[in-house]
Amino acid sequence: MPRKILESNLPHVFINCPFDDEYKPLFEAIRYTLIVNGYEPASTRDSDNGAEVRINKIVRLIRSCIYSIHDVSRTELDSINKLPRFNMPLELGLSLGKGYFSSKKKGSLLILDREEFRYQKFISDIGGQDIKAHKNDPEMVIGAIREWLTSTTTGQIQGTSFILKQYLHFKSSMKNLCNKLKIDEGKYSYKDFNSLVRYHHIVYQQWLLTNSSVSDDLDKETGGLILW
Amino acid sequence: MSTKERAVRKDIRIGALEKKLGLEAGSIRNPDGTDARSDKKLETLKKEYEDAKKNFRK
DSSP, X not given: OOOOOOOSSSOEEEXXXXXXXXXHHHHHXXXXXXXXXXXXXXXXXXXXXXXXXXHHHHHHHHHHOSEEEEEOOOOOOOTTTOOOOOHHHHHHHHHHHHHHHOOSOOOEEEEEESSTTGGGGTOGXXXXXXXXXOTTOHXXXXXXXXXXXXXXXXXXXXXXXXXXXHHHHHHHTHXXXXXXXXXXXXXXXHHHHHXXXXXXXXXXXXXXXXXXXXXXXXXXXXXXXXXX | OXXXXXXXXXXXXXXXXXXXXXXXXXXXXXXXXSBOOTTSBHHHHHHHHHHHHHTOOO
């Protein structure tokens, strides 16, 4: 029996993606979209337990999460070793394997790449899967995730333009948010970021509800950061 | 038009509020991000947000 690692009752989404600085804007946009729509992002960054073997941690997460997102865009050769990184395709394989071999309720997974059909040149066996292109653009990744989330629920998911509007407000409010939560703006961690999103979600939605009588001014006023 | 004339009743349902604000269904969420039921009252949700903000932990 796997050890319980997931704390909240929200549906968890395992995120399998690069953790480098170049990918950070996309990784943050993915987590933002999930959190504000009631999903809990899960990744190996959640736990800093150095004693645990990494592949065990990954398997435990894949087993525990009903949904997963896999970005296979990082295929460049390493500048030192001249080899590509195979971790993302490996973890995608584990998730696909779970779907084929597990008797548990089937979940859903989303595969992302930079460009449409590019994957056919390096991982053609996943042809037939629905793969979304993001062109390294956070706005496109938000749209792709939003579209996929609608297929995972009978409930409503926020529209892409509404998520984008909130996200832009969130990004422009980082300084205020970090001050409020006593987080160093330049050094926020993986967990700090998730907290910042959750806090912003509360404040933004609360503002929307409190100021619903003056909705005509919503764009103007949220742009001016009156929430703070 | 004055703000008072456009005031929203606190017992308005979320579905009706979204329409009034010109928002897509599902734009207004619960504090945990889940979809707020369209028949939920505005005042109930506002109270939940007040509690969520007060009890927020990093």
